[in-house]
Amino acid sequence: MKEKKFWDSFNVQETSILLNEWLLFEKYMQILHDVGERKIRRAKEKILQEGLSPLKLDFPRLKTLIPLKLSRISLQDVKKAMPDWCDPQTRRTLDLLMQPFSCFYSYHLPWSIQELKNICAEEGIPLPSSDSA
Numbered sequence: 001m002k003e004k005k006f007w008d009s010f011n012v013q014e015t016s017i018l019l020n021e022w023l024l025f026e027k028y029m030q031i032l033h034d035v036g037e038r039k040i041r042r043a044k045e046k047i048l049q050e051g052l053s054p055l056k057l058d059f060p061r062l063k064t065l066i067p068l069k070l071s072r073i074s075l076q077d078v079k080k081a082m083p084d085w086c087d088p089q090t091r092r093t094l095d096l097l098m099q100p101f102s103c104f105y106s107y108h109l110p111w112s113i114q115e116l117k118n119i120c121a122e123e124g125i126p127l128p129s130s131d132s133a
Contacts, residue, residue, distance in 0.1 A: 003067055003122075003123070004067045004068075004070045004071045004119075004123045004125070005123075006067065007067055007068045007071035007073060008071050008072050008073065010073070011073075011081075012073060012074065012077040012078045012080070012081040013081040013082075013083075015068070015073055015078045015081075016078045016079070016081050016082035016083070016086065016090070016094075017082075017083070017086070019065075019068070019078065019082075019090055019093060019094065020082070020086040020087055020090040022065070022093075023055065023087050023089055023090050023093055024087060026055050026061070027053065027055050027087075030053065030055060031053070054089060055089060057089060057092055057093060057096060058096075059096065059099075059103050059104050062093065062096055062097060062104070063104055063115070065093075065097055066104065066116065066119055067119065067123070068097065069097050069101075070119065070120070070123065070125060070128070075094050075097055075098050076098065078094060079091060079094045079095075082094075098133050099133060100130060100131050100132060100133050101116065101128050101129070101130055101131075101132060101133075102130035102131060104116070105130075107130040113127075116128075
């Protein structure tokens, strides 16, 4: 999911489902971290008995989705197209992704903005302004 063109190839509903799958994957990984990788049986029991715990959603965690934010797809349309059965935190993920780039990167700190500059250079797109969503 490192490339903008990956996200550009999907429609809004497909994107909403992929975003939901990303969130569920992150939740599964959190459970494995909590119970230990070697205790898969315990992880399965935890999921079946307790369900998936909420995931801490913050801007650093969502940086992996910056190529989606830079894609041609409207995140507002993705949110509207999201099926009801998607994890409720998927909508929250979209709300955070729709925030300005300044929430993800400190434009006045060269080491912070360099990551975004690198992504934009790889994609051949201009650097978005700090206040653009």
